[in-house]
Amino acid sequence: MSVAATTPRFKANVHEALHDLRLQGALPHARNFIGRRADAAARLPEFDALRDSARAIKDHTLAHLDLYLEAYEKKVVEAGGHVHYARDSDEAVAVILGICKARDAKVVTKGKSMISEEIGLNAALEREGINAVETDLGEYVIQLRGEAPSHIIAPAIHVSRDDIEADFRRAHRDLAPDRDLSQPEQLLGEARAILRDRFLSADIGLTGANFLVAETGTSIIVTNEGNGDLTQILPKVHVVLASLEKITPTLNDVAQILRVLARSATGQDMSVYTTLSTGPRRPGDPDGPEEYHVVLLDNGRSATLGGPFAEMLRCIRCGACMNHCPVYHAVGGHAYGWVYPGPMGAVLTPLLIGVAEGGNLPNASTFCGRCEAVCPMRIPLPKLMRIWREREFARGLTSPFARAAIRLWAFFASRPTLYGLAVEPAMRLLARIGRRRGRFAWLPFAGGWTRGRDFPAPQGATFQSRWRAKSGATR
Amino acid sequence: MSARDEIFASIRRSLNVGPVDAPRRDAVVARLAQAPVGIIPRRGHGDAAERLATFKAEAERVQATVAEVATAADVPAEIARYLRENNLPATIRFGDDPRLADMPWAETALEVARGPSEGDDLNAVAAAFAGVAETGTLALVSGADNPTTLNFLPDNHFVVLFADDLVADLESVFARLREKYGPGALPRTVNFITGPSRSADIEQTLLLGAHGPRRLHVVVARGLS
Incomplete structure (x- = not known):
């Protein structure tokens, strides 16, 4: 056991x-x-x-x-x-x-x-x-x-x-x-x-x-x-x-x-x-x-050989991924809750104890990519964590609120015109409201973020609109 | 099905291969027979003098000390000097290695004991199988000539390295091991040693002498006699 x-x-x-x-x-x-x-x-x-x-x-x-x-x-x-x-x-x-x-x-x-x-x-x-x-x-x-x-x-x-x-x-x-x-x-x-x-x-x-x-x-x-x-x-x-x-x-x-x-x-x-x-x-x-x-x-x-997680078997247990991980630096190894912490643990733990038990760990990543950048065996740790997130989602293990939010986002993200219509006016509005302080101490639906830190006010234009302007100018 | 059979079956199922697959088997047999070398850093290479300079610099980087003497006959005096200058007891223990046994220990005031360590020796001497310039590493092999306990139990470890045995890299040591012990065979223990024992487990502070020797002194003998 x-x-x-x-x-x-x-x-x-x-x-x-x-x-x-x-x-x-x-x-x-x-x-x-x-x-x-x-x-x-x-x-x-x-x-x-x-x-x-x-x-x-x-x-x-x-x-x-x-x-x-x-x-x-x-x-x-x-x-x-x-x-x-x-x-x-x-x-x-x-x-x-x-x-x-x-x-x-x-x-x-x-x-x-x-x-x-x-x-x-x-x-x-x-x-x-x-x-x-x-x-x-x-x-x-x-x-x-x-x-x-x-x-x-x-x-x-x-x-x-x-x-x-x-x-x-x-x-x-x-x-x-x-x-x-x-x-x-x-x-x-x-x-x-x-x-x-x-x-x-x-x-x-x-x-x-x-x-x-x-x-x-x-x-x-x-x-x-x-x-x-x-x-x-x-x-x-x-x-x-x-x-x-x-x-x-x-x-x-x-x-x-x-x-x-x-x-x-x-x-x-x-x-x-x-x-x-x-x-x-x-x-x-x-x-x-x-x-x-x-x-x-x-x-x-x-059973892992030949599958999407086979690359994890290259791991030589050097610890470089956790040494360079902002999440590990913030919470240490015990919070991960089982034997292997850090990015390698986030991929390995669900493999060894199941995604139902270990599924929280692949979510504990900012996907900053430092782990993959320093891994001596070039294991694509963020990619493997992403596969776990997909499996967790496919098996219905994520919370109903998160699933609804992801579905809503996916609906807009896969319809660029609609996405622009919804986002651009909202960003302009937020930029105007936040113009004076440059940041928000509170935002609706973003309490989890603003409880610990301010949210920067948008600068005005969205990436999409600036991209359109830029590519229009060079064309 | 036994655990062994089930594990092999599971590996083959995952890899989608059968137990008899000539090209796969040939690839494995060839790699094991040829033992191809991969990327070899340039650092360890050069002529004998350059290799020695690299070895010395790398060993000193990891808190070993290195002394050079002309011949094997000069080794006991060098070890006696080191012990005296570090205020250490004038005792020494080594195994049956004739290269060590034939040295003129009687010309020093050192008290010599022989055989493996029981754990109460302060100082031990071993003769290296090889040295690796690339990383300042020593290779020692087990056996009555140089008992493995002598490499770990005493506080102060002296290793005699004959200059002819100083090679560029680990791969060269492996080639020498294959030559001496036969292909696919090794002595019970091969110790690659790079500096004295250490730990950084207390707040990442580097401390020497964790469980093994606190001091590692390498005596390079340029000639046998």
Whole structure:
């Protein structure tokens, strides 16, 4: 079972987020990514060509996914690993619980994995009495707080330093209450020391994967902290949890995508640790896991291939779309109400939990297009959101008032002469009334707009009439 | 139907293809065999001296430090100097790599331990499989020669990179891996390391030494002996 979504009450979530002063104080940190990504892209002349290359690789892979999956599976088995398939979240959880029980596992350390959020793994492990320990610093913080990630690569971006200090004092009761935690370094040092013990005592280490390589049967994680590495090399069992579309043909293909991944995500040229894991430890190896399992999750992705949303399967989870999204900047990630926030979440969520539950998200966009402009895989996110809006409308899920308003607008918009006759006099009237102040503090039928901001007064002529005048003059 | 069979059937239904489709299969077999390289940035290219200069600049950009020595025999003295100047204990641990084992450690005051780390070592040395000029990245491979735990548990990580192993790009490292381990095969772990461990999870403030090493010092040896 997946995590329960609060997406249907998106409007209430947004209202709370906009009035949450702590959240509003933390959200500006997300904007730091914008300049970093721009600098990294500017430093590499081949950046845009690499985006095209990365896109072509993913399109080719998805069109041959069954065959690359077969090749990948064969290589994992050759290297001594095990591949498990899961149609949905429940099956993925059951497979992982089975691996835990076979080893009588008490403690599972975890590298960062959005798929584990998608399948609700931590709660499932805890129900079976297994201690799941998040080891990425941000994930550790939100686990202490009982929260979900609010960003796919910076999960605790909504939490302030002060809050982290309070969380650590509450959770780490064995430590001296009067210890100094005023500096970020001290918080990091405390988490490092506590998690070091967990790494060394874990029975199973679970990581996600950024790539699954068909050429070699390798899983790859890309991290900065090193927690994903300690998670997988210290316990006896390494479990990789990944979705189908992570399959990539060759190591050279991985190199292409790696060059756009970190730059788009954090503005780094390379993340600190890019780790290739192939099977369990080999004869003579002094360290590394004795067992290696890969759990491949479908959760509706295979049905997406070949359809209008197939392009979403190119997503490499860099987070650039949310880093550049004005809606994300205003409300943060939790308001989106499920696992994936921002523009990629607005497209992916209805795919994974249905448009009836997730339909609010594709509407939470100004269609400014920045997400598509920065997406390293060139996913047309606004177009895909528009398709969801059309489907929501076609299925009668939009409100009767909105449907009536859209129908009325469509009636005029598809009859240009009538549209001009209706709009031009109204605009002239509004321009005259608003001439003195240049703006309106209140307008009939526009209370939703004018409650929060003024509406600019029209300048007089409409676009249509000016266009007519201009093209008449040049003709 | 098993989960596996149903997922494959669903993929093929969505793609509107059958399990046997010779042109598709040929395309996949060819790509896996040939592993075509795509766009390679010019940044990492150039002669050996240019590659080294690029490697050094890129590694230093990500808070690694880089020292050059003439031969392998000069490595222990360089590591001893670094530890002394940073007020770090004169202890060191490394694996079975003969390139490291044959170095004149006895000529320094360093206390040498061998084998994988249990988590209580401060300093470790590894010999790199390769270096990547383009991004100042080190490639290390698992095994008794250079145990993977040494790359992550100690606070201070020293990596010896022989200048002959410094290549332009990741693709060149992959070519070397294919040559050494055979096509389609890899050691258990290949670590690409670019700078010391870090986190920006606390208010986007960059902090070094999140879970892995706080310091990464690369010693480039221009010759073996």
